[in-house]
Amino acid sequence: MLFQTTIAGSLPKPEWLAETEKLWAPWKLKGEELVHAKRDATLLAVKVQEDAGIDLVTEGEQARSKSTHKSSGSEQRGNRARMQAMNVSL
Numbered sequence: 001m002l003f004q005t006t007i008a009g010s011l012p013k014p015e016w017l018a019e020t021e022k023l024w025a026p027w028k029l030k031g032e033e034l035v036h037a038k039r040d041a042t043l044l045a046v047k048v049q050e051d052a053g054i055d056l057v058t059e060g061e062q063a064r065s066k067s068t069h070k071s072s073g074s075e076q077r078g079n080r081a082r083m084q085a086m087n088v089s090l
Contacts (some may be wrong), residue, residue, distance in 0.1 A: 004055035011045045011060030027065070038063040 012020070017037050019025040029037050045060030 001055075006054060006056035007049065007058055007060070009061070010064065011048070011062070013062060014041050014044065017041050017062070024065070 013025075016028065018027055027034050027037075041062035042059045045062050046057050049057040049060070
C-alpha cells in the first residue's frame, strides 16, 4: 500500500442527533439519551468509513457541538439500516 486513506474534519451528523443543514445546530436530545445518541452516531461514522475502505478511521466529530450537519433523507434511512445491521439500538 503506497498511501493510507483517512478523512479530515467532521462527517454529517444524523438527523436524529441534531438538526441538519444548520450551523451549530442544538442537540435534539438531552441527558443520558444524548450520551447514547452520540455514541451511536460515532459507531455509525466508524462503520461508514470501514465500509468505504478507509484505512485510518476517525470518530467523525459526532460528539462535537460546533459543526454543520447536512445529510439527505435517503442517507438517513441508509444510516438507520446500517445501525440496525450492527445491532446498535436506536
